[in-house]
Amino acid sequence: KRRIAIMTSGGDSPGMNGAVRACVRMAIAKGCEAYCVYEGYEGLVQGGDMIKPMKWEDVRGFLSEGGTLIGTARCMAFMERPGRLTAAKNMIMNGIDALIICGGDGSLTGADKFRAEWPGLMEELVQKKQLTVEQVAPFRQLNIVGLVGSIDNDLSMTDATIGCYSSLQRICESVDYIDATAQSHQRAFVIEVMGRHCGWLALMAGVSTGADYVFMPEKPPPENWEEDLASIVKKHRSLGKRKTIVIVAEGAHDCNLQPIKVSKVKDLLAGDKLKLDTRITTLGHVQRGGQACAYDRMLSTLQGAEAVNAVLDAEPGIPSPVICIVENKIVRRSLLEAVAQTKEVAKCIERKEFDKAMQLRDAEFTE
Ligand code: ADP
16 A cells, blocks of 8 residues: 655645545545654654544544644754654655655745655665565655645735634634724824745635735835835825725835845834824744644645645656645645746845736736
8 A cells, every 4th residue: 555644845835634634535536645743844854653544533633723632843853864864764664655744935845855855764764774675675666645734825826825814813813902092092003024035815805804004025115115114104094094004024124135024114204293002912832833724625626636646646757836826726836946936036135126026926916
């Protein structure tokens, strides 16, 4: 029986449990044996009972649980070849040659590196007499399939990552709470949201809550943003708006790549020109937590099932796929290309090619 392992890696996101559940059950339904690797690559390097066989009922109730129940970690050892050698040995000792990883671009990059090195790792294990030729013989090829778990929606070539809509929902609810008090006291709030180098959460939160101003990395504000912000806020106030909401992505910067700090935005709103009673709210980790929204439960289930199909369809020499969603269809894309395009966005931002950065993000993001 084919053995397929699933792990979650990197930052946690709501919906990761749904992906684990779908992979385990689809693997079993397809006549394979399902395994979970606990604590991301750390579990793969440590081996032992960090790699566990899973039964159908072991993932019962996973759909509605937040975070990741099989744990996640950042693992320095896996960044180095000796760590990956140990990981490869642990996989073979468990008879596993297919690995589904639900994580961000870092985790997916690591996975593809592991796949590319696999034949060399097998040779080294035999050479170092850690395993025999007979032991490695059935494991000539490593199958890797990626699932994108991230609240940031920062991977190119997919419209949504598992977790981003849950996080957006949480941000919207939080802004609604803040709205009520802001409105009562006629206050201004500067709200910092997560997203690392990606402005999707900030922009979509701004759209969804009718914020007055949004700062995001891919499309920095005009050079004279202080005046721009002041005049927009002034105009909204003159139209009778009793509150002001400014959303700042954690990776926001101006067009010269200088970080835009929430404290600076606050000082501006509170300063002589506007004189607004202004508060800062950093939403922080509530954005990651809690139950997955219906969309993420659906996405993780459909994509998890497709990941198992992709493992079973894999042919030698065909590059590792990542399971994406494009125009509402679950599709497979080249994992390496998706990661490369994501990295290209970051490079465009560094080169101040902001229009190109926007184009390379997802379709709904472009205009
Ligand atoms: P994310 O997957 O959310 O982007 P990280 O970038 O922290 O998060 O990656 C998670 C883990 O994936 C790292 O701790 C490391 O173990 C592994 N990893 C990331 N990048 C690489 C790489 N270039 N080579 C090998 N392993 C990597």
